[in-house]
Amino acid sequence: MENEKKFVNYTDIAAAIEALLFVYGEPLEVKKISKLLNIEEEKTEIALKELEERLKDDKRGLRLIFHSEKAQLATKPEFSGFLENFIKEEFKEDLTPATLETLSLIAYFSPISRAKIDYFRGVNSSFILRNLLIRGLIERASDIEGERGYLYQLSFDCLKHLGISKIEDLPEYQKFKKIFEST
């Protein structure tokens, strides 16, 4: 590539990733970043970690969000007070108790099938799942349909709405994940 840049170290790569994510805006796959920068995925991962650490500094207004092998640049939640105008329409409406119940099951136990959600709630959840998909709060885990149908997980938009930078940041995530696995 004519405009190819030579990287000297991880700090260099981290700066390029910052520029890339800034321009793209949406979540970008780690694989794709590596391809664009023409470096190994392993190096991309290290540089992303470096960028993430650097952004944690109080001097910075941005943070990295990681979810399903993608990364996105976003503002830190402590500045949400200045950014009320930018809340998406879909997130303004309140969720019903049943919708929140379903969403929280998906949050803690994703990727999770509809059968499993129905089992826990004791009631058919297909309408609620459709509603959550349309609102963009959840997404199908991948295009691979499992034996018992699709698996669901939170979307990037939902993570941003919650103000967390990765799913593991949910309160007491590990504890509940363990409890869930034992059921």
Next chain:
Amino acid sequence: MENEKKFVNYTDIAAAIEALLFVYGEPLEVKKISKLLNIEEEKTEIALKELEERLKDDKRGLRLIFHSEKAQLATKPEFSGFLENFIKEEFKEDLTPATLETLSLIAYFSPISRAKIDYFRGVNSSFILRNLLIRGLIERASDIEGERGYLYQLSFDCLKHLGISKIEDLPEYQKFKKIFEST
């Protein structure tokens, strides 16, 4: 405001400005920034200088464009060649099935709202609509704002590319129109 942040020093303010400029995208007047953050203009100027200096660091992929009383966050010029290539490459790729789905709904039923598109597809389409707008394949229908936001239609270039002069020329147009109206 519940989420209002108290500033302790200029570093704090600089971080908030970074978040603000990141989201607004376009050049923001010092006056407007001061108003949004509820601080004196003088303080905004000092914090902007601090942010500008900090961004000059090699570790950063972004820079501050600060002139004639306006500030904007942008990528460093050394990345511009590489980023331009990225955009070009990105749009050379085939349309994904999800993108084609969205485009077909817009083609046959324009002008159509996002709510309707989401309803037929059963998932949120906001990212795809943005992609199609940037690709110049669709446009917002002028002056008509639907109840839940904009209406979308194919762009003039797009109709020309398809080789049709009006949407009624699309195959099976009448059949789909009937189904659409009955739902």
Next chain:
Amino acid sequence: MYQLNIQQFFGPIEKLLELIEEKKMEITDLNLAEVTADFLNYLKTLVNVDSRVLADFVVVASRLLLIKSKALLPSLELTEEEEQDISDLKNRITQYQKIKPALILFRELYGRNNFSVSRPLFYNSEPVFYPAENFNIQSLNQSLNGIFEIFKQIIVESQKIDETPLIKLEEKIEEIVKQIKNGISGFGELVKEKSRMEIIVLFLALLHLLRDQIIKAEQEEKFADITISE
């Protein structure tokens, strides 16, 4: 556009757990028998709920009734399948109880309004016309056919639900009272040629009437018909 049924109520497992926790009780057969009446009362409040969802509630209610019957008649012997159903219900409530704190934490976090904002795709770029190779009239037509193929299934499924008449407990209570007045005296006669779903609701109605002492019922021996009278 047909409207999705956005559900304002709790799931049956969540509701049962709530009833038990309200009384600060453990999840045992005896305590489940204790909250059966409350659960049936909750079921009565579910108006305008689609029958698929109502059926799920009725399944839970019928298991509760089984537990309740066993508590009232210790001599009643349950089949292996019934025993299995009861232990499955207790298991589910126990599991729900363990994960419930996570659901509460999530609700709190969701309502905090402490969010991150990202930038739209290629924010500072102007639209440029970039058609792709696979974009033509045929691919558009194919895509739309695909959408309506899937969409038709959803509509058919939801219409199936809409067409099943809602079986309301209140109506069934009235029906029993009316039938007794008409001279019917056996539950068997009452449920003749009714759907499974209707039989369950009729049985629920019967229990309501018994509880409120509006009617009397007798059963000579196990599996014998239930005689009902005013």
